[in-house]
Amino acid sequence: MPIRQLKVSGVRNLQPLDLSLHSGVNFIYGPNGSGKTSILESIVLVAAGKSFRTSQLKHVLTHDADRIEIEMNVEDESLGECHLDSLRLKGGDHLLKLNGSVLTSQAEASHWLPVQVIDPTTFRLLSGSPEERRQFIDWGVFHVEHSFMEQWKTFRKQLKQRNSVLKQKEDEWLSVWTKGFIESALVIDQYRRDYLKRFKPEFERILAALDPDTKVQLAYYPGWDKDSELADVLERQQERDMVLGYTQAGPHRAELRIKVDKQPAAEILSRGQQKTVVAALKIAQGAMFQQESGRRTIYLVDDLASELDEKHRFALCKLLEDLKCQVFITSIDKEKLTDIWKPEDACLFHVEHGCVNQESF
Ligand SMILES: Nc1ncnc2c1ncn2[C@@H]1O[C@H](COP(=O)(O)OP(=O)(O)OP(=O)(O)O)[C@@H](O)[C@H]1O
Ligand SMILES: [Mg+2]
Incomplete structure (x- = not known):
């Protein structure tokens, strides 16, 4: 799935760049503030439609510039070749093109660019909100199950309708929308369960290779009491849902619980251990994506040395090398x-004051 060519302009301190990339490892080094992370950020802007560093894209736009333009040629193992072009204007307009045709949703660009970031804030997958871990599961399901996106949209529509009925206190419509909500909720739940069942052994294998001394358990919480039927939970909570004006239980509340001896891993593990656990989660996801789709993930490893000793850095790089995927470090x-x-x-590549130059390895 490598990115062959990357052109960037208007991103932070980076001088307009046009890089021919390697399908193996692209090692980028340079002093603090030189622009290394900004190169990775540019790739994620196209892959995810957002930055992994800020929720406000105005901060990414180079001071005094009026647009961010990122172009890339991608060569996919099974999809073939494509040209992705993302243009963001200072005013907020965004134009995304695939082979010259305008895309109406980010999902298609994301489909072409399965990217995983391992960076110094990676530990937040353990300590952050359940939403981050829910999105982690859904990244995996989205990239291996083509129908998931449509089912997810249906579910969101059902949830919105049910919440609207709850807000308007329209009792007579509630049972109709609850029925539709449950049907689509159970579809989403089944996708996630099936995915995690296959994912767990892969994760255990990768973690054992990366950090054999760290033992964690993954437990899926569907978004409601796991020993009850969703229909019963919704019935029990109906009055409260009416008062609140929204649906408390369902797949929009699902979560992946990551524990050490029954305690949240984020409370027990050291920062370095948290990083190896999250790296193992992300590498396992890439390995599974590869097995199930025949395609490869692109790994962006920002600040490799942060929190990891030499042994763990080596083990991490070795796992990425085994996957034979494109890696940016x-x-x-x-x-x-x-x-x-x-x-x-x-x-x-060497970066200095936003200028990127290729050197011999
Ligand atoms: N909108 C912007 N316009 C111009 N320059 C910016 C903008 N936002 C940030 N910068 C500067 O761009 C550089 C971005 O650096 P980046 O985070 O990519 O560096 P880095 O090489 O990853 O550094 P480190 O090793 O510290 O992680 C910094 O010098 C920062 O001050
Ligand atoms: Mg950086």
């Missing part, structure tokens, strides 16, 4: 990666 110093990647499998 940033670091302040040149790392000794020749033990893992052969020179012909890698490209080296």
Whole structure:
């Protein structure tokens, strides 16, 4: 799934760049504030339609610039080649094109660019809100089950309708919308259950390779009391739902609980251990995506050295090398990666004051 060519202008301090990338590892090094993370951020802007550093895109736009333009040529193992072009104007307008045709939804660009970020804030997947872990499961389901997106849209519509009926206190319509809500809720729930059932052994295998001393348990919470039927829970909570004006139980409240000895992993594990657990989750997701779709994930590893000792850095790189996927790694110093990647499998870039230059590996 490699990105072959990447053109960026208008992103933070980066000078307009046009890079020919390697399908193996692209190692980007340079001092603090030189623009390394901004290169990865540019890729994520197209892959996810948002930044992983800020919720406000105005901060990404280079001071005094009026537009962000990112173009890339992607070569996919099964989909073929494509050209993605994203244009964002200062006023907020956004135009996304695939092979010259305007896309009406972000999902199609995301479908072409399955990207996983492992960065110094990665631990937030453990300590952050349930929504982040729900999105983590859904990334996996979205990329392996083509019908998931449509089912998800149906579910959102049913939820919106039920909430609207609850707000208007329209008792007579409630049972109709509740029936539709339950039907689509159970479809979403089944997708997630099936996915996690296959995901768990993969995750355990990857974590054992990356950090054998850290043991965590994954438990799926569907968004309602797991020992009850959703219909019964909704009936029990109906009065309260009416008062609140929204549906309390359902797949919109699902979560992946990550525990160590029955305690939340975020409360027990060290920062480095949290990073290896999250990296294992993301690598397992890429491995499963590869097995089930024959396609590969692109990994963006920002600030490789942060929180990880040499042994864990090596193990992480080795797992990524085993996947034979495209990897971007940033670091302040040149790392000794020749033990893992052969020179012909890698490209080296040096960044200074927003200028990116290729060097020999
Ligand atoms: N909107 C903007 N316009 C211009 N420059 C910006 C903008 N936002 C941030 N910057 C600057 O751009 C640079 C972005 O750096 P980036 O975070 O990519 O650096 P880095 O090489 O990843 O550094 P570190 O090693 O500290 O992580 C910083 O020097 C920052 O001050
Ligand atoms: Mg950085």
